[in-house]
Each structure stands twice: as structure tokens, then as C-alpha cells.
Amino acid sequence: MLADKAFNGHENTSDKWVLSITSLSGAFNGTTRTYLDGMQPEDWRNMKPVCLLQFCRLGTIIYDWLDISWLKSYYNFGFDHFNMSWKKIGIFGLIDCLLGNAGPFASGDWILPDLTIQGSMQLNSHLHTFPDTYYFSYATKRTRRIFGINVPSSIFGIHPLLFIRVLQMSQWRHPPDLSPPYKGYRDEDWQDNDGALNTISMTHPQIPVEHPSQFVGHDSDCQPLQPGIWYYKIVEGDHILFIVNRDRAGVQFDMIYDSIFERCRKHAFRKSQQTLPEEIHQ
Incomplete structure (x- = not known):
């Protein structure tokens, strides 16, 4: 919005005002949870009559x-x-x-249509990854593959409110009689999840156009960070662990936030000086 000059009366806004963006379980590409809860796959703006x-x-x-x-x-x-x-x-x-x-x-001014895959594609068509901004995302996951089938990775490690939802999403199949939501869509890509969002949706914007990205296995893989690239890490945890209930996450939650702040302090070295809002008017 800063880059698009979306704020009336403020024509000098710039994407360079944002140094870095960190996402924790962010829905960049929608979620199949919306269809399981009642949004129509064939008409993503509307709900099923009974759901x-x-x-x-x-x-x-x-x-x-x-x-x-x-x-x-x-x-x-x-x-x-x-x-x-x-x-x-x-x-x-x-x-x-x-x-x-x-x-x-x-x-139509509510969140669920935007959280469908089709709705996210529409939003992402206007989304940019800017060359001077640093990006890092944490994608959560509570599934694993056993004998070729995706299942919840734990019985006791998943919040009771989410266990069934993790199982449902891990078995998701797009209705075979409908056209896939985008070219190259595969059910198996969308089966890893945290009970609310698909893991593939949380890494970086991928549809309709994939943005530059790099998987991070260890923090040393991305030191120093380069701007204009979505670095992403996959964390074992359900959606409530990090988003709703901070106490359940405990030390793991603290470690993630420590790494975020450390990255901002030590690893984000700009090649050019950042332009601050007040400097534009000088």
C-alpha cells in the first residue's frame, strides 16, 4: 500500500520505508480449511447452504x-x-x-473468501516482493507421511481442538468434477498443515506467480540475508501453538521471537541507506 500510494493525502509513501517483514503462520496462498468449513470450491465467494x-x-x-x-x-x-x-x-x-x-x-467484506485459494490468487496478483526489503516466514506443520499417506504427526502434541482438523486437511482432495483452482495444482502439495492453514500457503507467495524464495534448514543457510527473497523455515507445531496460545509454545515460542529480533539486529545489512519517511520532506 505504501508503494501503491494508497493513502489519500500522502503521495510520497515508498516501499523503502519497510526494512523487513517477518511472517509467522501467514496465509499467503489461501487454505483448504475454507472449503472443509463450507466455502464452495466452485464458487469461492459463497458458502454452502448448510455448513x-x-x-x-x-x-x-x-x-x-x-x-x-x-x-x-x-x-x-x-x-x-x-x-x-x-x-x-x-x-x-x-x-x-x-x-x-x-x-x-x-x-463480501469478510475474510473467508479471501482465504480460499482462488481469493488469495486474486489478492496475490497485485502483490510485489520488493528488492530492498528483507523477508522471512515461519511455516507451521503438524503432519507427517506414513506409507505414502499424510497423517497427524502426533496424538498428544496437537491441541484437541485441532487434531480432527489436522486430519481432515491432511486428507483433502479437490472435487474431481471441478477444474483445479490453478494450473499445476496437486492435492498432495496441500496436505501438510497445522490444523488451520496449509504449510505450502505459509512459506511465501506462490500463486498465481511464485516469488523468489529459499528454504532455510539452519539459520547459517541465510547469513547474511539478501533482500528481495522470501526465506522460510518449517516449524513443528499446530496453529494454536504459536498463534492463539503463547503459553503452550513456551520456550520454542521465545526462541522464534529471539531469532526474529536477532536477525533484525545482526543479519539485515543494507547495501544502501534506508530512506526514512521524515527524510522525504527535508
């Missing part, structure tokens, strides 16, 4: 409509700009939202 996501949709609308302050302070879905509170839309507005005639799910 888990439909129940979640109803619950989210009612949650926002009730507008209970202490609940909203605990967790907010980010739909406040749709003004779905009972104070503003009343009971008839609630019915309208539940029927899909109003609210975020009628507008």
Missing part, C-alpha cells in the same frame, strides 16, 4: 447485534462499521442480516 460457516455466520451476527460491552471488549469480530447493534437496526434489521440481505456477509 459450519453458516452456523458461525448466524452466531456472529447475533453476537454483534446483542452488543454486550464486556463481551465485545473480550473479543470483537471487527464488524462495528456495519452498525449491527440492536440499538441501531432493531429486530427487523437483525432479521435482514440473518437472511443475508444486509451486513458483512451480504457485502
